[in-house]
Amino acid sequence: MAGSHFCLSVRNVDGVRYRRAGLLIRQTRRRRAFRMGGAFAPSAGQETRPPVMALSAELRMAKERRMCIPARKMKPAVSPSTSSLRVTHVNYKSLAELNAHCWPRRRLKEFELILAVRGEFEFINHETGERVEQHAGDILVIHPGELHTYRLLSSAEHAFFSCIHCMMTPRVPLDQCPPRLTHWETEHAMGELFRRADDLRRTNGLGSGKLLAGVVRLIWLYLQEPPRPPADxxxxxxxxxxxxxxxxxxxxxxxxxxxxxxxxxxxxxxxxxxxxxxxxxxxxxxxxxxxxxxxxxxxxxxxxxxxxxxxxxxxxxxxxxxxxxxxxxxx
Structure with a gap:
């Protein structure tokens, strides 16, 4: 029963299509006959609808004559999930192991994600005057092209941080970037993701590069939607x-x-x-x-x-x- 209903529907749809196409062709023939000084009038009992093969050919020609300029394709929206991500640098270490505790007036070409594990840090944007203090459990996002200074405020003996440099092609718009500072609980999996990224950077396996990019993309997505505070x-x-x-x-x-x-x-x-x-x-x-x-x-x-x-x-x-x-x- 369902099959017969489907066939009737197809015939009905085709009938509507053919009737409309036949009307277009009849109008075209009348215009042509008028220009040639004649008239187009089918004789009594003559089939006005042309055969299917002829109808398809004439309809195709009519469409080609009336063809318009094709619509311009719109570029897809750029989003972090569709951008190509490349990780250029990862570290996870104590500040006591580093000689420098301040990185003054620098401008990066890529994003930098910094997790403060222990200690207090400060970010200064020299172009806008923005100042942000970063504490343990905070993740700071530095955008490409920002003239900034990043420095340690607390003692270097117990300070610990992790930073990831990554490039996205095409560049992600600012309205789709994570907030400047996001706080995460110290026991959250975010710290484990930064540690995992550092481990993958030290690994020379065949798929370590793709895994590293996947981990950093996961961190990015986490930052875009930080965990909601407990309702209770x-x-x-x-x-x-x-x-x-x-x-x-x-x-x-x-x-x-x-x-x-x-x-x-x-x-x-x-x-x-x-x-x-x-x-x-x-x-x-x-x-x-x-x-x-x-x-x-x-x-x-x-x-x-x-x-x-x-x-x-x-x-x-x-x-x-x-x-x-x-x-x-x-x-």
Whole structure:
């Protein structure tokens, strides 16, 4: 039944098309006959609609005679997801390892993304007078062509930062760039992405260049849509408490006693806002802090486990492998 309906629809559509085409051709024949001094009048019983083959040929000729200048193709909008991205420089190191702690009056040809892991920094735009202070967890975006100075404000002994230089072709408009300064929590995956970019820069594999570009593009997309603050004010208070007492491995019962709520209510708030239980959040935060201690401060597995309050290195290794997929000894 559906097939017959489809065939009738096609015949109807073709019939409309042919009738319109036949009208166009009849009008053309009348004009031609008028110019030649004759008249066009079909005899009685004559089929006015031309055959299909003739109709197609005459219709094509009529379209060619009435052809207009084709519309100009519009250039597609430039966006970071469609631009070609090339990473020119990546570092992830302590300021104590560098001789220079100030980069005065420079103008770059590419974007620079700077993550402040520890310490305080300052950005100065000499053309607009803009001054921005950067603290731990902040990511600063410097646009190409800006005459600027970037310098360290705090002590270089404990300062740590990471910067990525990347070029996009064609150039991304300013209204599609991330904000100048974006704050991220220290335990967020953003720090891991900067570390991963530095690891890929040191790798000479066949696909390391494409992987590096993919990681930097992911950082860019994260910066365009920063994480929304928790809607529940109680969650913010609980996260601050966990951050300060992370080495004690607080449990859901500890949070319930501290904030005078039931364990079920604590679990419901974490599930709704973060998509994980309080226990899972604590393990992820511990693994992230452990990674930073072993990678940045060069602590051993035993020293890291002791500083983070684990009973022994074996328990710490199991937790770390559960989060990152590989043992801490491979860092």
């Amino acid at each position: 004010a109680r969650l913010t208070t609980m996260l601050n408490y966990l951050e300060a007492h992370l080495h004690e491995h607080p449990s859901r019962l500890d949070l319930a006693q501290r904030f005078r709520m039931t364990p079920q209510r604590i679990n419901a708030i974490f599930k709704h806002e973060l998509g994980m239980s309080p226990g899972a959040y604590v393990l992820r935060a511990l693994a992230g802090r452990a990674y930073a201690l072993m990678r940045d401060d060069q602590l051993s597995v035993k020293e890291t486990a002791h500083r983070l309050g684990f009973a022994n290195p074996f328990h710490f290794s199991r937790v770390f492998k559960k989060i990152y997929g590989h043992p801490p000894s491979e860092i």
